[in-house]
Amino acid sequence: MMNVTQCLWFDRDMDAALRLYTSLIPGSSLDWNSALAADSPGGPAGSVRIAGFTLGGQRYMAFECGRPEGFTHASSILVECDTQEEIDRLWERLGDGGQIEQCGWLRDRWGLAWQIQPKRLRELMDGPDRAAAKRVAEAMLQMVKLDIAALEKAAKG
Structure with a gap:
């Protein structure tokens, strides 16, 4: 193998x-x-x-x-978190000395791109209710650090 x-x-x-x-x-x-x-x-x-x-x-x-060549967004590390506390902890530590970006993205102090997302985001966006998925996507696109409670609220309308 x-x-x-x-x-x-x-x-x-x-x-x-x-x-x-x-x-x-x-x-x-x-x-x-x-x-x-x-x-x-x-x-x-x-x-x-x-x-x-x-x-x-x-x-x-x-x-x-x-x-x-520097790191680019073409290659990033995606971390899916179970809780908001995990998102907050990673966001704070990886973002320290780096650059905070839109939609759950940040660059650490070495320039590596990270996507810090809740596992729940994928579930909400891939669910059968396409209107809810659209609301979730629109809410996510307005966020910097992703917020699980706000995404859940958007899904409910």
């Missing part, structure tokens, strides 16, 4: 980023961390850092060796 692993490329502070990410998401761990032992286009031997980590049960690899 083949393994599929997401890769993230940091220009700086990879260790701090991975410590934060793995401390916030249950089912996460820093699995290994090393330095590339050979000279590479990213720098001399030992200057390029590589780490493997698990985030919410999904495998990732990270590099720290400067960043030829």
Whole structure:
């Protein structure tokens, strides 16, 4: 069987980023961390850092060796939360030093894009009542941090 692993490329502070990410998401761990032992286009031997980590049960690899291109919204991490308290906690910690965006999106201080959403959002938007789904989508599009109670209220009309 083949393994599929997401890769993230940091220009700086990879260790701090991975410590934060793995401390916030249950089912996460820093699995290994090393330095590339050979000279590479990213720098001399030992200057390029590589780490493997698990985030919410999904495998990732990270590099720290400067960043030829920044993170974009084309690749983001979506975290579905059960409660508003989880949303609030992730929003505060990941948004610290970063950039808060619309519709449950934020960028952390390393520039990585995150979508912090309630699991309930998908249920409300995929439900059989299409008028309720439209109201929920319209409410979500007006929010910055997503609010479960407000989404539920929009669904009810």
